[in-house]
Amino acid sequence: MRRLPAPPAAPPETGELAGLRSEAGLRHAYASHGAALYRYALRCLHDTAAAEDAVAETFVHAWRAAERYDPHQTGLRMWLLAITRHVVIDAVRRGVGPLADPSETVERQWAMGEALRRLPAAQRAAVVETFLRGRPAAEVATEQQVSIGAVREHLFYALRSLNVLLRELGVEP
Amino acid sequence: MSSTDAHRVLRERLGAYVLGQLDPDSEARISHHVAGCDACQAEVTALAPVVPLLAAVHPDELDETLQPPDTLPGVIRRRIAAEQRRAQWVWLLRALAAAAVVVLAFSLGYAVRSPAAAPPPAPQPTPSASPTPSPKAPKASPTPARPSGEPLTVQINDPAVTAKVRVIGHRWGAELRLEGAGFQSGAVYLVRVYVQNGSWITAGSFVGAGSGKVRCVLTTGVRRSAAVSFTVLGPGEVTVLSGQM
Numbered sequence: 001m002r003r004l005p006a007p008p009a010a011p012p013e014t015g016e017l018a019g020l021r022s023e024a025g026l027r028h029a030y031a032s033h034g035a036a037l038y039r040y041a042l043r044c045l046h047d048t049a050a051a052e053d054a055v056a057e058t059f060v061h062a063w064r065a066a067e068r069y070d071p072h073q074t075g076l077r078m079w080l081l082a083i084t085r086h087v088v089i090d091a092v093r094r095g096v097g098p099l100a101d102p103s104e105t106v107e108r109q110w111a112m113g114e115a116l117r118r119l120p121a122a123q124r125a126a127v128v129e130t131f132l133r134g135r136p137a138a139e140v141a142t143e144q145q146v147s148i149g150a151v152r153e154h155l156f157y158a159l160r161s162l163n164v165l166l167r168e169l170g171v172e173p
Numbered sequence: 174m175s176s177t178d179a180h181r182v183l184r185e186r187l188g189a190y191v192l193g194q195l196d197p198d199s200e201a202r203i204s205h206h207v208a209g210c211d212a213c214q215a216e217v218t219a220l221a222p223v224v225p226l227l228a229a230v231h232p233d234e235l236d237e238t239l240q241p242p243d244t245l246p247g248v249i250r251r252r253i254a255a256e257q258r259r260a261q262w263v264w265l266l267r268a269l270a271a272a273a274v275v276v277l278a279f280s281l282g283y284a285v286r287s288p289a290a291a292p293p294p295a296p297q298p299t300p301s302a303s304p305t306p307s308p309k310a311p312k313a314s315p316t317p318a319r320p321s322g323e324p325l326t327v328q329i330n331d332p333a334v335t336a337k338v339r340v341i342g343h344r345w346g347a348e349l350r351l352e353g354a355g356f357q358s359g360a361v362y363l364v365r366v367y368v369q370n371g372s373w374i375t376a377g378s379f380v381g382a383g384s385g386k387v388r389c390v391l392t393t394g395v396r397r398s399a400a401v402s403f404t405v406l407g408p409g410e411v412t413v414l415s416g417q418m
Contacts, residue, residue: 023250030246038241049361049378052245059249060256094380095359105229112226116235131192132232149182156188159220162227173222 020066026059033077034059037084040110044088054091058084078170108171115165119158122146126154127162184213191220244375251394254345322350327416331355331407336414342397347418349376349391349403356381362413363406366393376403 019025037058041051061083062069069079085107116124122144129140130151141148166173183206189195190203207213322339329336336353347366356362356379364376376391393400400418407413 026249026253027246030249034245035240038245039239042239047361048242049363052241052248053361053378055241055245056248056252060252063253064256108226109229112230113235116230127227128232128235130189130194131227132230137189137194149185152189152194153185154188155192155194156185156220159188159191159223160216162223163219166223166226171226173226 020062020069026063029062029076029080030059033080036077036114037080039113040081040107041084041088043106043110043113045091050091054084054087057087061087075168077168081170111166111169111171112162114169115162118165119161123154123158123161126151127158130155180210184216187213187216187220191217191224247394248375251392255392322348325403325416325418327414329414330411331413333357334413336405338403338414338416340397340400340418346392346394347397347400349393350389351379351391351405352386352388353414354382354384354386356383356387356413357408358383358385360408363410364391365404365406366395366400366418367402367404368395368399369401381407 020029034055038051038055041054042048045051045054058080062080065083069076074082116127119127125144126140129135129143130137137148137151141151144151163173183203186195186199186203187207190200190207195203207217322341325338325340327336327338333355334353335355336351338352339350341348341350349364349366351364358381360381361378362381363378365373366376367373374393374395376393377389379387379389379391381387397418402415402417404415405413
């Protein structure tokens with residue numbers, strides 16, 4: 001793969017510096033965002049092979065269009081997600097994945113899933129166990145060997161973090 | 174407890190409050206506090222819209238181990254390498270075309286500028302001047318056909334499917350050419366090539382077209398000499414056809 005010389009003193013994360021034309025840059029972009037894009041594609045297409053294909057196509061498109069990426073307009077994750085969205089829509093038009101649904105609802109659910117993954121473990125456990133699974137806070141507190149106050153504290157900071165993370169993922173709560 | 178600490182404790186219950194997890198007494202106490210506290214009101218306003226989004230999540234869908242397969246970066250690398258090869262060919266063809274235009278323009282310019290220097294017209298050959306028939310211009314040799322590859326013996330497990338598979342060895346790896354019909358319309362078929370140590374690599378995928386013909390070129394990063402066999406997996410990862418390489 002062609003290697004470009006490192007551009008001197010360029011603003012961070014420009015198309016070239018983000019290195020989408022270089023193997024190392026692509027590897028870094030994949031390590032940072034590949035799994036999240038895969039889960040998005042899988043959520044839309046309901047088929048692992050089709051989701052893998054969509055992610056591969058995303059990075060090929062990104063490599064091809066690296067010069068057009070402007071970090072001042074959007075973050076790399078959102079830029080890659082926009083490509084994946086188009087790839088998924090194309091796949092839907094080709095009839096890949098009978099349950100395909102790249103709708104806003106799916107995207108919001110995906111974003112919430114990704115945001116939950118990024119919470120510290122204790123905060124995530126507090127939200128998942130008490131709210132999503134409906135277990136009493138006292139039971140969760142005993143299990144985690146903390147006070148009920150600590151579980152509530154985790155809930156508060158978890159919701160604040162989710163609010164920020166969702167915006168980072170392009171979803172306005 | 175100082176009033177600052179008391180406020181902090183109340184504020185840190187706002188998460189449980191907007192999630193509706195407090196008992197009625199605590200909820201009433203927090204509601205009363207929020208009504209008179211601008212900072213906590215702002216917190217509630219910011220946190221509340223997260224709740225309906227969160228409520229739509231199914232906890233069992235939060236599979237933290239859900240990751241793409243380890244082979245995916247290799248697939249991306251191979252596709253980009255193929256793009257690069259194509260781009261190099263396009264560049265070469267454009268350069269040749271540009272060179273041809275330059276040569277043509279130069280020749281025309283020369284001819285226009287120097288009419289006197291143009292050589293006199295060559296005498297037309299007469300039948301007597303050329304008693305022997307002029308040799309026929311050699312026919313343009315047809316463009317050499319791309320290597321058609323080596324046909325592989327295919328074992329077909331699906332009676333609806335007919336298929337022929339050929340393999341071509343390149344320096345960069347083996348290329349499979351699959352031609353067939355009867356692949357379930359709209360279904361995705363995955364092609365794997367197995368190598369000598371028993372591992373496999375994905376050569377690509379295609380979508381079935383029912384009774385319509387499917388012709389596809391599948392490339393691998395495995396040399397022809399290292400490839401042992403291939404399989405085509407249909408819906409449910411069922412082997413539809415396979416063969417030794």
